[in-house]
Amino acid sequence: MNKKAIKTEASILLAMFILIGITGIGSAHFNFFLPDEWSMDTSTANEVEIIWGHPYEGIYFDAPTITEVGVVKPDGTKDTLSTTAITVTGEEGSASAYKVSFTPDETLDDSGRGDYIIYADFEALHVEDEEVTWEDHVKAIVHYKGSTGWDHKTGQIMEIVPLTRPYGLEEGFVFVGQVLYNGNPLADASVEIEKYYPVGEALDPLPEEPMITRETKTDANGVFSFTLDEPGIWVTAATNTVNEVDIRGILQIYVEETFPEGKTDTSAIDALSSQLATLSDKVADLEEQTSTVGDNMYALVALVIAIIAVLIALAGIAKGSKKK
Ligand SMILES: [Cu+2]
Numbered sequence: 558m559n560k561k562a563i564k565t566e567a568s569i570l571l572a573m574f575i576l577i578g579i580t581g582i583g584s585a586h587f588n589f590f591l592p593d594e595w596s597m598d599t600s601t602a603n604e605v606e607i608i609w610g611h612p613y614e615g616i617y618f619d620a621p622t623i624t625e626v627g628v629v630k631p632d633g634t635k636d637t638l639s640t641t642a643i644t645v646t647g648e649e650g651s652a653s654a655y656k657v658s659f660t661p662d663e664t665l666d667d668s669g670r671g672d673y674i675i676y677a678d679f680e681a682l683h684v685e686d687e688e689v690t691w692e693d694h695v696k697a698i699v700h701y702k703g704s705t706g707w708d709h710k711t712g713q714i715m716e717i718v719p720l721t722r723p724y725g726l727e728e729g730f731v732f733v734g735q736v737l738y739n740g741n742p743l744a745d746a747s748v749e750i751e752k753y754y755p756v757g758e759a760l761d762p763l764p765e766e767p768m769i770t771r772e773t774k775t776d777a778n779g780v781f782s783f784t785l786d787e788p789g790i791w792v793t794a795a796t797n798t799v800n801e802v803d804i805r806g807i808l809q810i811y812v813e814e815t816f817p818e819g820k821t822d823t824s825a826i827d828a829l830s831s832q833l834a835t836l837s838d839k840v841a842d843l844e845e846q847t848s849t850v851g852d853n854m855y856a857l858v859a860l861v862i863a864i865i866a867v868l869i870a871l872a873g874i875a876k877g878s879k880k881k
Contacts, residue, residue, distance in 0.1 A: 585611070585749055585751065585770050585794070586609060586610060586611065586618065586684060586687070586691060587609075587610070587611075587612055587693070587751065587792050587794055587805075587807060588607065588608070588609050588620070588621070588677065588679055588693040588695050588807065589607075589608055589612050589695065589753065589790075589792050589807065589809060590605050590606070590607055590608075590675055590677075590695065590697045590809060591605065591606040591607075591608060591753075591790075592604070592605040592606075592675065592697065592699055593605070594699065595699060595700065595724065595811040596699070596700045596701075596724060596811075597661065597699065597700065597701040597702070598702070600660060600661040600663050600668070600669065600701070601660065602658045602659070602660045603658065603659055603660070603699060604656060604657075604658045605656065605657050605658065605659070605675055606643065606645065606654055606655070606656055607620065607623070607626070607640070607654060607655040607656070607657065607677055607695075608620065608645055608652075608654045609621060609652070609654070610647060610652065612751055612752070612753035612754070612790075612792050613751050613752055613753065613754055613759055613763075613769045613770070614648060614754075614759055614763060614769070615647050615648045615754060615755065615756040615757065615758070615759055616647050616648050616649050617645050617646075617647035617649075617650075617651070617652040617654070618652050619652050619653045620652070620653055620654050620655060621679045621680055621681075621682035621691075621693070622679065622680040623640055623655060623677055623678065623679055623680075624678045624679065624680055625637065625676075625677070625678045626638050626639075626640055626655075626657055626675075626676070626677040626678075627675075627676060627677075628659045628673050628674065628675050628676070629673070629674040629676065629706070629709050629711055630662050630665060630669070630671070630673060630706070631665060631667075631669065631670065631671025631672055631673070631701075631703065631705050631706040632665055632666070632671075632706075633706065633709050635711075636659070636662070638657040638658070638659055638675075639657070640655040640656065640657055641655065641656045641657070642654075642655065642656075643655065643656045646756065647756055648756055648757070657675070659673065659675065661673065661701045667703060669701065670701055670702040670703030670705075671701060671702070671703040671704070671705040671706045672698050672699070672700055672701070672703075672704065672705060672706035672707040672709070672724075673698070673699045673700075673701060673706070674696055674697070674698050674699075674706070674707075674709060674711055675696065675697050675698075675699060676694070676695065676696040676711040676713060677693075677694075677695045677696075678693075678694050678695075678713060678714075679692060679693045679694070679695075680692070681802050689803055690801060690802045690803060691802075691803050691805060692802050692803070692804045692805065693794075693805050693807055694711075694713035694714060694715045694716060694804070694805065694806050694807065695807040695808075695809070696711055696713065696716065696717070696806075696807070696808055696809075697808070697809040697811075698719070698723050698724060700724045700725075704722070707719060707722050707723060707724070708720075708722075710737070710740075712740070713806065714738065714739060714804065715736075715737070715738055715795065715797055715804045715805060715806035716736075716737045716806045716808075717734045717735070717736055717737075717748075717793060717795055717806045717807070717808035718734060718735045718736075718737060719732070719733075719734050719808065719810075720733040720734055720735055720780065721733045721734070723808070723810045723811070724811060725813070726785060726810065726811070726812045726813060727788075727812065727813055727815065727816045728785060728786055728787050728788050728812055728815075729784065729785070729786065730784070730785050730812070731782055731783070731784050731785075732782060732783055732784075732785055732791075732793075732810055733780065733781070733782040734748075734780070734781060734782075734793065734808060735775075735778065735779045735780050735781075736748065736775050736779040736780075736781065736795040736806060737779065737806070738797050738804075738806075741779075742775075742778050742779030742780075743775060743779045743795065743797055744775055744776065744777045744778070744779055745774060745775060745777075746774065746775045746779065746795050746796060746797055747772060747774055747795070747796050748772065748773050748774065748775060748781045748783075748793055748794065748795045748796075749770050749771070749772050749793070749794045749796070750770070750771040750772070750773065750783055750791065750792070750793050750794075751769060751770045751771070751791075751792045751794075752787060752789055752790070752791055752792070753789060753790040753791070753792060754789075771783065775795065781795075785810065785812045787812065788812045788813060788814045788815070789811075789812055790809060790810075790811055790812075791809065791810040791811075791812065792807060792809055793807065793808050793809070793810065794806070794807045795807075829867050829870055832867055833864065833867050833868070836860055836863055836864050836867065837864070839860055840860050840861070840864070
């Protein structure tokens, strides 16, 4: 092999390493839920898919074994649920997943109105490619009419308890949560944050890894916060590494598309319009007078300037309300 060939081979290898780095081989796997509905109006069955993969990129893998799956009801009691095996199709092919279904419990007080926390615990799974062993404990809050129970604890070994009510949120809200390990606040823990995109809807090309999976840490009381800057489903995962196993508490948060539009406040426009009408009348008066008194020319110029200012203000308000 001549020198040139060796050089070419070396450049190809270097290019491959760079590419592997960019495409994010190191991006995080998460177990996550996809319920039919995040906010229920009727006491009907809510089907929940349970998927293992990269929620941002829409890449799915065969799901790890579930040890327990259930729902914490608004009164704090638990029902376990049974899983059905399903197949989901992601960006890079299909994978085994699960489905569970729950219905609000109408035998409870207030006909079962309140918050239902779906939770699932998984067996530890070693992922060769990423040289990590993950053991996930996932939860998500589904709202059914009443607002009691969203802060209930599931009692999972690793758990994120929301301090901000995790629904009725619009983009721009700040989310605050607390991480518990064995029921005690976990200080200085890493919390990863990643948005879910339906298959085929992620940015193409993908942004760099730090923009796909964000990270923050818990304070001395196990508390963390971050901004929900887009509508959709968010996956947050707190990690505690014990005996080389990454034990994770995962909480999902749903952010509404947009809040319904309120009535437009037109009071400022109305006030300026009436001012404009008054000024126009004065101009008309002055025009009559200027034919006889030349000194009033200055007053006329001042009034015209005032009218222009009011028109600019009106244009500003119109632009502002359009933006909303
Ligand atoms: Cu991964």
